[in-house]
Amino acid sequence: MSSENSSQNPEQQRRKPRVAVVFGGRSSEHAISVVTAGAILRAIDREKYDVLPIGITTDGRWALTADDPERMAIQERTLPTVAGLAERTDGTVVLSVDPGNREVVYSEPGSVPKALGDVDVVFPVLHGPYGEDGTLQGLLELSGVPYVGAGVLASAVGQDKEYMKRVFISYGLPVGPYEVIRPREWNRDPAAARKRIVDFAGEHGWPLFIKPARGGSSMGISKVDSLAGLDEAVEEAQRHDPKILVESLLHGREIECGVLEFDDGPRASVPAEIPPVTSCDFYDFEAKYIDAANGMVPAPLTPEQTAEVQRLAVAAFDATSCEGLVRADFFLTEDGGFVINEINTMPGFTPISMYPRMWQESGIGYPELVDRLIQAALNRPTGLR
Template identity: 50%
Template structure:
């Protein structure tokens, strides 16, 4: 039997998307080929501590009713060490290091700040660790909706009208910030600029409700983005997967939300209930499907993404496509949208995990 490649599954994190990351880790750990890969679990607590997780502990992370899983503080410390050939992971017990071993590749199943925004990618680069997903710049730009939209707009991709409110401007002159939103047509969507999993989002139809919505979004990110709502637009999503022949686009899906406010928020995505229908594939004319797929690859390439991404669009009544956002580390449980898109495209969940890991191992860290 050939020696197994050692994969560090890094999950949890000090962001509001901690629980989603835990669910993702449990799903990947359950599906990964253990004859091919030796899995090393590294949980990051909400306080930022790195701790060791064995395989069974990872797979036990689950949603219990409406109770979300979390990485506890009682596990032993995980320690990352730079080595001549890359990096090692060890467990610290009291003052001694144990279970020291080389890491072949890291799979950071982290969502949101400090995981999807280029920070941990920079850590991997500095330690010479191959890793799944986009690099520092693509991760940072993809995470910040303001800069993402500026870059895509410069490349000729339609992104829709928006206003960004930096924390310094809000502190200096709230009235000027609120007046800047008058350039948009209501309803608008107020969002954390560097958030994900639809946390902190408010749909605002009355300008008088803007201050409260902005302050709510600032609980997740001091920088806020306000996007003009597109009335009666269809919400479409497409996955992109890097292959040896270049990026490939999946089938296209449509999300139809039935919640009272029509917002595809955290509860609608992750908590039990019948608030949304997801059509995979979406019922679209072939030419529209092909346009979404081609534009998804263009977005992926424009930002310099690697590995994987999910690109979200709005389709207006005039069949005009507006790019809403890109996720460089989309939700990755077996039932998340990204794996569903690839399952419908002929790539099952274990195969998808294997493809991403092998693609990462074949890509050297550093400038490329």
């Protein structure tokens, strides 16, 4: 705590905790982050917390934005942006990197910087690179500001699907077949890289899924049925991340499970099932957020299957050293076993997102879920833990 805070009078010390909701960002998931932030801003108890919305534009500028959840929703298939919410296009918000000073300052060209007061906790709801991958978490660690969700390592591992799978394998968790093509491999010898993918298909069969190794919201993913569409799929994936992941098609049901950290450790929610989508080849961005394909909560599983997927979800949470929350995604294969596909360390929190829906069915409503995450961050020690 700074000397300024320690010298506050009793009334100042009794002020409500201040939550900075940070959203937007430079990744291709910018708009979904804005939608998520709108839902969280709507749910935060204003009698209990002061709230400061901070949006990060697509070019990385931190902006002071309107506290207006209605403008942050998808409107007639139009996605919201931080630029459309910023109070000024040239103003900048700065968070101190001095651990003894949690003050946020707002600057405009030609004006004296204005102090916006201290921040007690940050709720980062950025998705993808430059926010969910440990970069923002590292900045907050340097600043000494508590924050919701996974730390630097878990965020980085949870963002990079290659290393996520490597960690899962090292902990004995079931993982499907995959191949990784790094940018230098594709750039230096595309024929050799292409052959590796074709050999992979020869072993595991077509179709293949070509996806960015560090991305989310199903952006940049293509389903490829033959060699003819491979180069185009790689090019699409590399628009989001130069490193790509190649996965075989797993025949089975898509099952998701939420994990939430309690005082006595992480617990799993009831699982959900994503039914087959008939309007497209797979559960892509349009199906998730525009057409709002609905999952089944709870998933129609046997008690034994439910217990097993909950066990695996908590094991994945622990294997990656996560904190706060995780959504774990699985396939229930035709032979009756579960295969973990990935985890999301900051899953979607939109009104239709599966993570809050699973916890709603588990007895924790959206406002309580948000409050639990904020309180856990406020009570978590900063620094190495």
